[in-house]
Amino acid sequence: MTPSASPATAPTAAERPAPSVPGVGRRLLRRPAAVTAIVFLAAVIAAVLLAPVIAPYDPLAQDLQNILAPPSAAHPLGTDTLGRDVLSRLLFGGRSTLTGAAEALVVLLLIGVPVGVSCGYFKGAYDAAVMRVVDVLQSIPVIILLLVVLSVFADSESAAMITLGLLGLPGLIRVLRGNTMVLRDTLYVRAARSTGLTELQLVRRHVLPRLVGPVIVQSSLFASSVVLAETGLGYLGFGVQPPAPSWGNMVGEAAGVIDRQAWLLVPSGALIALLVLALGVLGDGLRDASAEAWSGLPAARPARRRRSAGPGREKAGPAETRRDGSERRSGETSAPSERRAPADGALLSVRNLTVAVPLGGELTTVVRDIDLDVLPGQTVGLVGESGCGKTVTAMAVLGLLRGGGRITAGQVLFEGRDLVGLSGRELRAVRGTGIGLIAQDPIGSLDPGFTIGSQLAEVVRLYERCSRGRAKARAVELLSLVRIPEPAAVAARYPHQVSGGMAQRVGIALALAGSPRLLIADEPTTALDVTVQAEILDLLLSLRDEKGMALILVTHDWGVLADVCDEAVVMYAGEVVERSPVDEVFRMPVHPYTTALLESNPASTVRGSRLDAIGGTVPPPGAWPDGCHFQDRCGLVQDVCRTSPVALRPLPDGRSSRCLRHDDAARLRKVSP
Numbered sequence: 001m002t003p004s005a006s007p008a009t010a011p012t013a014a015e016r017p018a019p020s021v022p023g024v025g026r027r028l029l030r031r032p033a034a035v036t037a038i039v040f041l042a043a044v045i046a047a048v049l050l051a052p053v054i055a056p057y058d059p060l061a062q063d064l065q066n067i068l069a070p071p072s073a074a075h076p077l078g079t080d081t082l083g084r085d086v087l088s089r090l091l092f093g094g095r096s097t098l099t100g101a102a103e104a105l106v107v108l109l110l111i112g113v114p115v116g117v118s119c120g121y122f123k124g125a126y127d128a129a130v131m132r133v134v135d136v137l138q139s140i141p142v143i144i145l146l147l148v149v150l151s152v153f154a155d156s157e158s159a160a161m162i163t164l165g166l167l168g169l170p171g172l173i174r175v176l177r178g179n180t181m182v183l184r185d186t187l188y189v190r191a192a193r194s195t196g197l198t199e200l201q202l203v204r205r206h207v208l209p210r211l212v213g214p215v216i217v218q219s220s221l222f223a224s225s226v227v228l229a230e231t232g233l234g235y236l237g238f239g240v241q242p243p244a245p246s247w248g249n250m251v252g253e254a255a256g257v258i259d260r261q262a263w264l265l266v267p268s269g270a271l272i273a274l275l276v277l278a279l280g281v282l283g284d285g286l287r288d289a290s291a292e293a294w295s296g297l298p299a300a301r302p303a304r305r306r307r308s309a310g311p312g313r314e315k316a317g318p319a320e321t322r323r324d325g326s327e328r329r330s331g332e333t334s335a336p337s338e339r340r341a342p343a344d345g346a347l348l349s350v351r352n353l354t355v356a357v358p359l360g361g362e363l364t365t366v367v368r369d370i371d372l373d374v375l376p377g378q379t380v381g382l383v384g385e386s387g388c389g390k391t392v393t394a395m396a397v398l399g400l401l402r403g404g405g406r407i408t409a410g411q412v413l414f415e416g417r418d419l420v421g422l423s424g425r426e427l428r429a430v431r432g433t434g435i436g437l438i439a440q441d442p443i444g445s446l447d448p449g450f451t452i453g454s455q456l457a458e459v460v461r462l463y464e465r466c467s468r469g470r471a472k473a474r475a476v477e478l479l480s481l482v483r484i485p486e487p488a489a490v491a492a493r494y495p496h497q498v499s500g501g502m503a504q505r506v507g508i509a510l511a512l513a514g515s516p517r518l519l520i521a522d523e524p525t526t527a528l529d530v531t532v533q534a535e536i537l538d539l540l541l542s543l544r545d546e547k548g549m550a551l552i553l554v555t556h557d558w559g560v561l562a563d564v565c566d567e568a569v570v571m572y573a574g575e576v577v578e579r580s581p582v583d584e585v586f587r588m589p590v591h592p593y594t595t596a597l598l599e600s601n602p603a604s605t606v607r608g609s610r611l612d613a614i615g616g617t618v619p620p621p622g623a624w625p626d627g628c629h630f631q632d633r634c635g636l637v638q639d640v641c642r643t644s645p646v647a648l649r650p651l652p653d654g655r656s657s658r659c660l661r662h663d664d665a666a667r668l669r670k671v672s673p
């Protein structure tokens with residue numbers, strides 16, 4: 001008699017998503033067992049509701065001349081110990097059982113859904129506190145608590161059912177919490193967050209619909225355990241008291257006369273068994289139908305795995321406050337960087353930006369002392385090997401750091417206003433309209449449960465506060481702006497029904513919906529083939545020119561950088577090591593890392609010759625050496641590079657370098673530019 005359904009049986013939302021995915025209902029109806037269960041449940045509920053109309057007798061009317069009669073034409077299911085019609089008592093008795101199950105379900109869903117979802121979504125101290133309460137709730141013996149409640153509330157069936165609903169909470173909360181944790185980190189939720197949606201809107205629109213499947217499965221399993229619990233209580237003589245009928249007290253009465261009339265146990269016992277079976281079959285069918293519907297769609301892609309920093313991690317120590325109000329960690333070997341004023345007329349000026357993420361329980365610096373400027377209409381490329389901090393830098397600008405990351409020092413000046421320290425509300429007002437984001441994985445960034453048009457219209461309504469009709473029309477306009485043929489037809493499609501290139505155009509349309517002045521594109525073409533890459537870059541450039549936007553492009557690809565960008569910002573192990581106009585970088589790099597990176601560029605290697613890979617690997621955050629981060633892989637290293645941090649210094653020609661021998665860096669080149 002346990003009211004909680006096991007979490008182990010629940011589907012994971014990221015794997016078996018929502019009934020909003022098209023075809024779940026259709027697929028359910030293709031399963032004969034599920035259809036039989038639905039028909040049976042519907043018939044039982046209808047019969048119980050219509051009991052006053054269809055019951056052949058008054059359920060309390062006695063006929064002492066005709067007790068314990070077997071089935072007959074007058075009494076299709078026989079009579080009981082007082083000659084009452086068993087069929088009529090079953091029909092009326094079902095009312096208390098079904099009402100009880102409904103009461104318990106309402107309590108379960110009203111409390112379980114918001115609590116489970118909020119725990120998984122917001123995590124932290126709130127989640128920890130709730131989970132301790134859930135642990136306590138789960139440890140309470142159900143039957144003992146029920147007996148206490150029934151004795152305190154004078155056999156009140158409702159009190160018992162509310163208690164059952166509360167005791168069922170641990171199962172539902174754990175399932176929804178786990179699923180929500182997975183969903184909140186999916187790429188499409190992160191992408192939607194970058195458009196400026198509030199957390200509540202994100203939950204309502206992108207999380208809750210995908211939890212409908214697990215909630216229905218949990219509810220059906222819970223309902224069957226409540227039916228069993230309710231009848232068990234009736235059997236023990238609690239809850240609805242005779243002469244009023246309930247399925248439980250009918251079973252109890254039949255058990256008392258089993259030696260005289262065994263048949264009496266069959267109608268109530270079989271009905272309860274069939275009801276529980278039908279609820280179980282329906283739950284299984286729903287789970288399988290949604291899993292099958294989902295298997296026809298691309299699965300939600302898990303968040304990109306970050307390289308672990310490994311042992312010997314540099315820990316950021318307690319913070320001390322700098323004179324400018326920013327914090328400095330004692331574990332940081334901070335370079336004595338010169339504080340440069342924002343560039344004249346810059347749209348974005350990032351100054352001395354430092355970001356730390358909690359690793360192994362302590363804040364660890366993952367990028368530091370970042371300086372970059374973006375002028376209106378300019379395209380700046382962030383380039384560097386994997387793990388150098390390009391994405392963290394881009395996300396820090398938007399205030400969208402993951403995994404508890406936070407800005408521990410520096411400024412992000414957008415149109416002269418420092419975004420660091422703004423409230424969530426103020427930042428949301430900047431996202432989408434001031435700064436837009438194009439994510440790396442085009443299909444994964446779109447919610448698979450909604451059509452492309454509805455996702456675009458939602459974002460349009462966020463910015464324009466217009467009618468649904470106007471938002472839909474604007475969504476189609478945006479699709480044609482990004483040169484999608486037949487935009488109205490594409491608006492009606494789901495993300496899995498379009499190609500990667502088309503999905504990326506949709507991603508660009510989403511980013512353009514708020515007409516941002518700055519667009520951040522995090523490796524927007526990595527997932528696409530070469531010809532589509534070229535088309536997308538072309539599109540980005542022409543939109544930049546048409547709209548006068550500035551662009552920050554995160555890329556690994558020197559070819560893309562050369563074709564598209566005005567300025568290159570080269571990053572290595574969490575730091576900017578060179579900032580130069582793109583032509584200058586190719587002509588004469590001013591950091592040995594830039595030189596090494598150019599040498600290892602396949603496009604610049606002579607056909608048939610060996611590709612010059614950079615020896616060694618990028619040191620992970622926490623394992624950065626004292627002094628220059630590039631020292632162990634550098635062909636120009638000297639003793640001083642190993643002992644003192646090197647600052648990013650402006651050079652006379654306006655470029656910047658974090659190398660003491662910047663004049664020699666170009667000499668390391670073997671391949672001519």
Ligand SMILES: Nc1ncnc2c1ncn2[C@@H]1O[C@H](COP(=O)(O)OP(=O)(O)OP(=O)(O)O)[C@@H](O)[C@H]1O
Pocket residue numbers: 306307308309357358359366384385386387388389390391392393402403404405620621
């Ligand atoms: N939330 C996080 N938790 C732990 N480490 C993180 C987190 N975010 C970033 N990092 C670490 O910070 C470093 C920089 O990561 P980032 O994603 O910015 O690199 P990247 O240059 O964009 O690499 P890629 O080109 O592979 O995306 C990496 O070592 C990464 O492991």
